[in-house]
Amino acid sequence: NAGVTQTPKFQVLKTGQSMTLQCAQDMNHNSMYWYRQDPGMGLRLIYYSASEGTTDKGEVPNGYNVSRLNKREFSLRLESAAPSQTSVYFCASKTTSSSYNEQFFGPGTRLTVL
Amino acid sequence: GNSVTQMEGPVTLSEEAFLTINCTYTATGYPSLFWYVQYPGEGLQLLLKATKADDKGSNKGFEATYRKETTSFHLEKGSVQVSDSAVYFCALNTGNQFYFGTGTSLTVIP
Secondary structure (H helix, E strand, O other): OOOEEEEOOEEEEOOOOOEEEEEEEOOOOOEEEEEEEOOOOOEEEEEEEOOOOOOEEOOOOOOEEEEEOOOOEEEEEEOOOOHHHOEEEEEEEEOOOOOOOOOEEOOOEEEEEO | OOEEEEOOOOEEEEOOOOEEEOEEEEOOOOOEEEEEEEOOOOOEEEEEEEOOOOOEEEEOOEEEEOEOOOOEOOEEEOOOOHHHOEEEEEEEEEOOEEEEOOOEEEEEEO
């Protein structure tokens, strides 16, 4: 099992450009998440999807859109990138079991917006 | 609301020293509590967890006990190694959402 995979690993954008971050999991998990990690601020939730076909806003959704393409894949789109979106982005997934409720994380995408 | 507060870092210790990283939480309902570890350039990995009051999570010599009366989940290790150098995150889960602390950076020197 690959677990949670993310592409790309690194990306540099100019202000105003758009891009999509891809995430896939092979653990048959129902829930998937997008976080951003900034120095001194821990992880902040951007969007999450509790199940296929549903998405909900997290703490910092402005400037982002998401698509839960199927059970495996959850993408994050920046329509018009801004320097404030320079960050490390992590995708995570979890099962709905109450006993095994930990999140599994991907390796991250390091995004720089110039 | 729900939130996690953890000890500010960075923390620097000598090898074989005792480690404590404090974590307290505010939550509605009955959350599960977690410690995650992040090594440089990598994603977060689950270190240990506890799902109810008085549970003790343990892994790789690390321990944390879910204390409902003090709303705490402090991370401890009796003898740290250089390989424990990483950033440690305390987190809680209620329903579908997770809430993370800001992370504590640990450096262990030989």
